[in-house]
Amino acid sequence: MRWPSTESLAKVLCATGAKLEDFTALVMGARVVSDQRPKGRSKLPLIGMAQAGEYGFFDDGGYPAGAGWDEVELPQTTDANAYALTISGDSMEPVYREGDAIVVSPAAPVRVGDRVVVRSVEGAVMAKLLSRRTASRIELTSLNPAYADLSFATREVVWMHRIIWASQ
Structure with a gap:
């Protein structure tokens, strides 16, 4: 058995909302690890993915x-x-299906390997996997292999937000 890499550990801690101290306590055999994740439910603004590309639903910052x-x-x-x-539609199958809801966070840090929602300068809004990011280009992998992967110059992307939850 191998220990996870620091990068993998950081991703797990971020996804679960746990602190490094909590993880360390668990490894050391502690029985209870505090749960710092938000509890309850929030009322969030909701719109259809197809409508999201229309102008007027997001401000310049992507909110x-x-x-x-x-x-x-x-x-x-x-x-x-x-x-x-x-x-x-089916462009995000098998990951997301027609009628699923996804929660998107403008504040969440975006890393290669994350599922993201992107708005291009042409106004197209799409959900993809961030496969590569450099200072000049953003490469996106389609969630459905039947659809083409995309590559944009960074100046062609208005905003990119991380998907943090999905109802499935």
Whole structure:
């Protein structure tokens, strides 16, 4: 058995909301690890993925804006600007299916390997996997292999937010 890499450990801690001290206590045999994750539910702005590309639903920073957003109760998040999108179509299968809701966090750090929602300068909004990121390019892998992967110059991307939760 191998120990996980520091990068893997950091991803687990980030995904679970646990502190390094909690993990260390668990490794040392502690019976109880404190749960620092937010509890309860939050009302989040919700819009369909197909509508998200239309102008007026996001401000320049990529935060929900304007009228036309519904509200949905989903697991609580610590990002006050988090929002939810309803999946439509099959372009994200098998990961996300028609009718699934995803919670997107503008504040969450985005790393290679994360599932993200991206808005291009043309106004297209898409959910993809961030496969490579350099100072000049962003490469995205389609969640459905039937759809093409995409590559953008960084100046062609208005914003990129991490998907932090999905109802499946």
